Amino acid sequence: MNLKGRDFLKLLDFTPEEITYFLDLAADLKDKKKKGILHDELKGKNVALIFEKTSTRTRCAFEVAAKDLGMGSTFLNPTDSQIGKKESIADTVRVLSRFYDGIEYRGFSQDIVQTMADYSDVPVWNGLTDEFHPTQMLADLLTIREHFGRLKGINFVYMGDARFNMGNSYMVACAKMGMNFTAVTNKKYYPAKELIDTCKEIAAQTGATINFTEDAMAGTKGADVICTDIWVSMGEPESAWAERIKDLSPYRVTMDIMNNAGPDSVFMHCLPSFHDLGTSIGREIKEKFGLDEIEVTNEVFESDRSIVFDEAENRMHTIKAVMYATLKG
Numbered sequence: 391m392n393l394k395g396r397d398f399l400k401l402l403d404f405t406p407e408e409i410t411y412f413l414d415l416a417a418d419l420k421d422k423k424k425k426g427i428l429h430d431e432l433k434g435k436n437v438a439l440i441f442e443k444t445s446t447r448t449r450c451a452f453e454v455a456a457k458d459l460g461m462g463s464t465f466l467n468p469t470d471s472q473i474g475k476k477e478s479i480a481d482t483v484r485v486l487s488r489f490y491d492g493i494e495y496r497g498f499s500q501d502i503v504q505t506m507a508d509y510s511d512v513p514v515w516n517g518l519t520d521e522f523h524p525t526q527m528l529a530d531l532l533t534i535r536e537h538f539g540r541l542k543g544i545n546f547v548y549m550g551d552a553r554f555n556m557g558n559s560y561m562v563a564c565a566k567m568g569m570n571f572t573a574v575t576n577k578k579y580y581p582a583k584e585l586i587d588t589c590k591e592i593a594a595q596t597g598a599t600i601n602f603t604e605d606a607m608a609g610t611k612g613a614d615v616i617c618t619d620i621w622v623s624m625g626e627p628e629s630a631w632a633e634r635i636k637d638l639s640p641y642r643v644t645m646d647i648m649n650n651a652g653p654d655s656v657f658m659h660c661l662p663s664f665h666d667l668g669t670s671i672g673r674e675i676k677e678k679f680g681l682d683e684i685e686v687t688n689e690v691f692e693s694d695r696s697i698v699f700d701e702a703e704n705r706m707h708t709i710k711a712v713m714y715a716t717l718k719g
């Protein structure tokens with residue numbers, strides 16, 4: 391398998407074999423890291439990390455992974471650079487690809503990261519757009535594989551806002567890897583029909599199934615993984631909260647949902663999560679709407695069914711694999 395020079399923009403661009411290759415490579419790099427085996431095989435290279443939206447995990451994962459691989463990194467945000475205001479994405483990327491060996495971008499539409507890739511001479515990696523979050527998918531697939539020992543046939547249920555980056559990405563990931571995807575949510579929040587059709591075509595090849603229901607109990611019965619995300623994403627207006635709370639409250643992940651799924655089911659969340667009053671947004675929601683917890687209860691989040699921190703750790707190992715595979719080959 392040689393992925394040298396490839397962009398990493400969305401999982402739709404990769405075959406199941408290529409995705410498995412990233413996961414195997416990540417597992418190997420994770421093992422090396424745990425054993426203290428140096429793997430600075432990309433010494434002398436440098437990467438640019440562009441963030442038009444905020445981040446904890448993705449930014450830190452890229453920085454630590456680059457350092458472990460022996461690379462230098464530069465973090466850029468729109469406030470401290472010319473991006474957007476004084477210089478177009480196309481011009482910026484043509485400059486950066488003369489300095490750097492790879493470019494990560496987190497921001498708004500998928501078209502922007504696609505434009506960057508079109509103009510870049512070096513690999514471009516998608517660190518989250520409104521449509522897709524592909525590095526998160528590799529972390530989640532690795533975490534599920536570590537936990538259950540397989541991906542094929544896993545019953546994966548996604549609750550909440552299934553029409554944004556996370557819902558879209560999970561549907562694609564499940565279709566590619568032969569998993570059974572079910573979106574359990576209000577039908578206003580189902581992914582776009584065109585993407586559903588694409589995923590159904592892929593599923594027909596891999597043995598996956600793609601399902602939708604508004605019935606929280608029927609949809610979560612027998613699930614191996616129950617997954618959710620925040621109900622209002624970065625870049626969406628604060629005014630969206632009232633409608634989301636009204637529409638999505640029946641799809642909060644509770645212990646009743648976990649018990650309905652079954653005793654061996656696990657809870658996943660890309661994070662950050664509003665499961666308590668430990669955030670300023672969480673406290674604002676409490677003041678306005680009287681809710682102590684939003685997309686998941688604190689009981690589920692803190693339970694031993696929750697594997698969210700294993701999932702978060704795997705962001706670093708899988709992002710390292712993406713950089714390694716596309717820069718070293």
Ligand code: CP
Nearest residue numbers: 445446447448660661
């Ligand atoms: N899951 C995730 O992408 O986290 P950050 O927003 O902190 O990068």
Ligand code: NVA
Nearest residue numbers: 556619623624660661
């Ligand atoms: N849907 C969330 C994911 C954060 C990692 C957002 O876009 O804000």
